[in-house]
Amino acid sequence: MSKEPVALEGRGLVMRYGRRRDPVLRDCSFRLPAGRICALIGPNGAGKSTLLALAAGMLRPTQGTVRALGASPAESRSRIGYAAQTRPLYPQLTVAATLRLGAELNPGRWDQEVAERVAFGTDLDPSARIRTLSGGQRTRVALALALGKRAELLLLDEPMADLDPVARHQLMGALLAVAVEHGTSVVMSSHVLAELEGACDHLLLLGRGQIRLAGDSEDVLTAHARLTGASPDFAPHTVVESGTTGRGHTALVRPQGPVDATTWLVEQPSMEELILAHLRNPGAPALFTGSASPAPSQEAAA
Numbered sequence: 365m366s367k368e369p370v371a372l373e374g375r376g377l378v379m380r381y382g383r384r385r386d387p388v389l390r391d392c393s394f395r396l397p398a399g400r401i402c403a404l405i406g407p408n409g410a411g412k413s414t415l416l417a418l419a420a421g422m423l424r425p426t427q428g429t430v431r432a433l434g435a436s437p438a439e440s441r442s443r444i445g446y447a448a449q450t451r452p453l454y455p456q457l458t459v460a461a462t463l464r465l466g467a468e469l470n471p472g473r474w475d476q477e478v479a480e481r482v483a484f485g486t487d488l489d490p491s492a493r494i495r496t497l498s499g500g501q502r503t504r505v506a507l508a509l510a511l512g513k514r515a516e517l518l519l520l521d522e523p524m525a526d527l528d529p530v531a532r533h534q535l536m537g538a539l540l541a542v543a544v545e546h547g548t549s550v551v552m553s554s555h556v557l558a559e560l561e562g563a564c565d566h567l568l569l570l571g572r573g574q575i576r577l578a579g580d581s582e583d584v585l586t587a588h589a590r591l592t593g594a595s596p597d598f599a600p601h602t603v604v605e606s607g608t609t610g611r612g613h614t615a616l617v618r619p620q621g622p623v624d625a626t627t628w629l630v631e632q633p634s635m636e637e638l639i640l641a642h643l644r645n646p647g648a649p650a651l652f653t654g655s656a657s658p659a660p661s662q663e664a665a666a
């Protein structure tokens with residue numbers, strides 16, 4: 365098993381809200397090595413926000429365990445920055461007072477310069493009250509609180525969702541600069557694949573309550589190939605998605621052994637193509653590459 369430090373780990377997670385019969389997460393296990401910028405992807409309602417809230421210690425799992433930075437999320441709370449999708453902020457406070465509160469709540473860790481850069485990057489007025497801000501401006505303040513905390517693990521729920529293109533670009537730049545400078549581990553959910561592709565070096569794809577794909581982006585990509593040829597039989601390779609085009613039969617596969625390049629045209633799919641194929645085919649077998657392989661859940665290990 366990999367000895368690489370782990371930023372976030374879930375083992376046998378089950379999450380059921382109230383009396384709902386179907387759990388949102390079911391025996392969900394994963395391991396995120398430290399220092400990665402991880403895209404958390406999945407269809408609407410897959411449980412991305414739930415997973416991030418569990419990792420931040422804002423929810424407790426029905427079953428299973430979450431470890432964040434080597435301890436329970438509650439124990440690691442001061443080292444975790446979390447920007448929830450709902451951007452909970454005090455509506456009566458001004459932006460400047462909100463950042464002051466961030467500084468007071470994080471003594472010894474707070475980076476005012478980063479917080480101000482993120483919050484005031486455009487022309488946001490420090491004396492404006494939170495309740496008067498637009499959705500995008502509130503997002504900037506929520507991200508300023510998360511990044512200003514100099515967290516070791518940043519959990520960002522759709523961080524760019526309501527930002528304009530310039531603000532997105534600027535904030536992604538600020539986020540990456542902070543992450544590189546401090547070796548921060550980042551998990552961010554988003555539906556904008558192009559945005560994630562440029563920024564993230566690790567992937568967690570959630571579907572049907574479990575992790576379907578996990579690993580460093582390069583490893584996940586090289587574990588797949590697009591094959592095109594005359595035959596519809598792609599055995600022995602694992603087919604994620606297949607179809608027919610003008611060029612013949614084509615499939616996105618996980619090669620099981622060498623691919624016969626005399627039979628198939630072999631191409632490397634793009635990350636977007638690969639993710640879309642998995643989103644369209646949630647029944648494809650799960651793949652965990654390298655150090656992303658989860659430890660066996662306690663029940664399985666017993």
Ligand SMILES: Nc1ncnc2c1ncn2[C@@H]1O[C@H](COP(=O)(O)OP(=O)(O)OP(=O)(O)O)[C@@H](O)[C@H]1O
Nearest residue numbers: 381382388406407408409410411412413414415449
């Ligand atoms: N507080 C709650 N009480 C009951 N059900 C909830 C609650 N929060 C989330 N759910 C349900 O859990 C499921 C997963 O929701 P979640 O918000 O985690 O998904 P998501 O992947 O973040 O979705 P989206 O991409 O739409 O933001 C949904 O079916 C949702 O209705």
